[in-house]
Amino acid sequence: MSFAHALPQSLSPSRLSDFQTCPRRYQYASIERIPQPASYATAKGRFAHYVFEQLFTLAPVDRTIDHAREFIVPAVEAILTDDVRADIGMDDVMLAKLVAETDSILTTYFLMEDPTAISSEGVELRLGATVNGAPLFGILDRLDRDADGTLAIVDYKTGGLPNRNYDSQTFANAELYAALCGASLGEKPRKIRLMYVAMGETIERDVTDVVVEARSNSASKAWGRINQYYNDGDFPATPSVNACRFCSYKDLCRANGVPVPR
């Protein structure tokens, strides 16, 4: 088959992750552009990210918890669009829960770090560069300049803590962002900080040149396969319990004869 839409011009770490999990998911999301309905968890993530982004638009001295809380009402307007509300069936009870959980996240976050002491080089930083032939693009939650003068990637996570058996996957996106920073800013971050703001825990890892090189190569190979599958007109489905569990294309796949696990 040939596709109605052109191949995307760039590849983000999350779309790369889609592709590596299941090429057919990438086809549906990025080529056919079939919308993925919001869930409560994704809406909550976007809601909290909005509040953190606004907090860091303030001068460091003004980044207090009271000012952070003032961004909750604007977040309702900015994030909870009619489409999102319809997707998750939002009513007043759910809205009150979301606001209370965001407030709790802020309380936890302010115990994790003092944002008045953070030197940030960028918030919601848009980066694009060709890395090993792969046109990468992404938006970083935050890029900090640490006290020792080096850069650190900061990624907020609003879900639970990861299973440590999957550590390599946990850092995969951020390590690709490190490659993207190196190519677009001319300076590689030396640390990655994943802030689990609902859990009060930060998981930190050093960035090594070996890892950045490996992530770059992996993205480059994936981009080559994406081009090949696009020209073939078919991205293979690779169903598995883990891949399909949270995928919104299950019904579509089953209708197309893919044996999606129950």
Ligand code: SF4
């Ligand atoms: S339901 Fe499973 S097989 Fe189908 S696109 Fe999603 S991950 Fe792939």
